[in-house]
Amino acid sequence: MKAMVLGVGAIGSVTAQCLAGSEEFDKVILGARNPEKGKRLEKKIGSDKVSVVKLDASDVSAMTKAFKGLDLVCNLAIPRFNFEIMEACEKAKVNYLDTAWDIAIDKTPPGGVVEPAPPSFLYLKKDAAWKKLGIMGMLGIGCDPGLSNLFARKGADKMDSVKEILIRDGDNGFVEGYDFAPLWSPETLIEEVLMPATYFKDGKYRKYGSFENKETFDFPDGVGKVPIYNVAHEESETLGTYIGEVLGKGCQYTDFKIALGDEYVDAIKMIGKLGLDNPNKIKVKDVSVAPRDVVNAVLPDPSTLGHLARGQCAIGAVVKGKKDGKDSGYYGWTSLDHKKCFDQWNNSATAWSVGVPAAIGAILFAQGKIGMKGVFPPEMMDPDPFIKMLPKFGMNYKEKKL
Numbered sequence: 001m002k003a004m005v006l007g008v009g010a011i012g013s014v015t016a017q018c019l020a021g022s023e024e025f026d027k028v029i030l031g032a033r034n035p036e037k038g039k040r041l042e043k044k045i046g047s048d049k050v051s052v053v054k055l056d057a058s059d060v061s062a063m064t065k066a067f068k069g070l071d072l073v074c075n076l077a078i079p080r081f082n083f084e085i086m087e088a089c090e091k092a093k094v095n096y097l098d099t100a101w102d103i104a105i106d107k108t109p110p111g112g113v114v115e116p117a118p119p120s121f122l123y124l125k126k127d128a129a130w131k132k133l134g135i136m137g138m139l140g141i142g143c144d145p146g147l148s149n150l151f152a153r154k155g156a157d158k159m160d161s162v163k164e165i166l167i168r169d170g171d172n173g174f175v176e177g178y179d180f181a182p183l184w185s186p187e188t189l190i191e192e193v194l195m196p197a198t199y200f201k202d203g204k205y206r207k208y209g210s211f212e213n214k215e216t217f218d219f220p221d222g223v224g225k226v227p228i229y230n231v232a233h234e235e236s237e238t239l240g241t242y243i244g245e246v247l248g249k250g251c252q253y254t255d256f257k258i259a260l261g262d263e264y265v266d267a268i269k270m271i272g273k274l275g276l277d278n279p280n281k282i283k284v285k286d287v288s289v290a291p292r293d294v295v296n297a298v299l300p301d302p303s304t305l306g307h308l309a310r311g312q313c314a315i316g317a318v319v320k321g322k323k324d325g326k327d328s329g330y331y332g333w334t335s336l337d338h339k340k341c342f343d344q345w346n347n348s349a350t351a352w353s354v355g356v357p358a359a360i361g362a363i364l365f366a367q368g369k370i371g372m373k374g375v376f377p378p379e380m381m382d383p384d385p386f387i388k389m390l391p392k393f394g395m396n397y398k399e400k401k402l
């Protein structure tokens with residue numbers, strides 16, 4: 001099969017490396033805005049299956065041309081371009097997957113109800129049209145979203161009804177030599193942490209303020225007790241509907257919390273207070289520049305930091321509900337050590353844990369094990385084939401009964 005990995009940053013690098021090493025893909029084309037960066041990745045992977053094309057994810061007609069004849073496009077650029085990339089996939093009739101979507105387009109204030117629906121549904125409403133076209137749109141298949149949704153489904157499958165799903169992302173990692181250096185798309189991280197956080201309660205998607213509901217969560221596998229906060233995230237935009245209504249488990253509450261060290265919280269709050277997250281261009285002396293692009297430019301490129309990352313991460317889902325009339329609960333998670341991951345796979349755990357599930361989604365699709373058409377979130381897939389393939393890439397799934 002032929003795939004394009006569009007976006008050759010931290011995550012795209014991992015997915016491309018995994019696909020190039022798989023039996024299922026004989027051609028892996030790197031779609032790079034900056035072909036030099038694509039060439040560097042091609043060299044790093046060192047496989048004759050890999051080639052590079054210059055491609056801008058904002059250019060629908062160039063993408064449509066480039067996608068023709070492919071079996072799958074893995075969108076690993078930034079979420080701002082998902083609509084354009086999906087439009088090109090529709091025109092070229094090519095299957096699609098991504099690991100994130102543009103949650104920032106929703107402007108509901110803290111305390112508000114998201115009406116009529118969160119951004120996820122702008123993509124998901126393409127379902128019927130994509131089924132008609134006979135193509136697949138697998139949304140949000142990274143670590144979280146991605147494995148987190150699949151682990152939530154795994155827990156929900158063990159219960160007759162679900163009361164709540166809590167996605168918990170724990171990481172005590174740091175980058176040696178840097179005070180502030182995100183290990184994945186800095187602009188996406190800053191954006192999602194500063195915006196109001198979506199949660200689902202009693203059939204409606206709602207908003208908390210940013211950095212609300214701080215608590216300590218005791219994560220397993222070396223992460224330990226760390227502060228976590230509600231943050232805007234994709235899982236909170238689908239699990240309530242898909243596990244609750246589509247799969248009929250009746251879920252009443254979902255939210256997402258992430259571990260953020262105090263220094264990170266202070267730095268991101270300061271970026272917000274100073275307006276340095278502004279995506280619109282302002283005039284600075286003789287140039288016009290968006291403050292957000294300046295912040296992005298001064299931060300190190302996440303795809304170059306893997307060898308300096310230390311610490312552990314554990315990402316998972318707590319699912320509570322009822323089984324045979326009794327209270328039931330499961331916590332399912334995956335964990336990685338940043339240094340061990342880099343030593344074995346030449347990538348940071350952050351990038352590896354996101355790029356691998358995307359690659360597994362692509363491989364399962366190529367094997368015919370995911371035959372679904374239309375546009376769907378991860379929880380609509382059987383989690384077991386994913387969980388079974390994780391160890392092949394040095395990843396794990398662990399579970400405990402609560």
Ligand SMILES: NC(=O)c1ccc[n+]([C@@H]2O[C@H](COP(=O)([O-])OP(=O)(O)OC[C@H]3O[C@@H](n4cnc5c(N)ncnc54)[C@H](OP(=O)(O)O)[C@@H]3O)[C@@H](O)[C@H]2O)c1
Binds near residue numbers: 077140
């Ligand atoms: N589900 C999850 O668990 C999860 C976790 C982390 C990240 N993600 C998602 O993964 C995606 C990639 O993140 P990352 O960490 O790899 O970020 P990154 O290292 O910043 O890489 C993003 C890549 O997108 C490319 N890009 C940006 N605009 C483009 C355009 N117009 N045309 C073509 N390419 C463009 C960038 O090109 P340049 O190299 O030229 O800048 C860069 O190579 C993002 O959507 C992010 O939200 C998902």
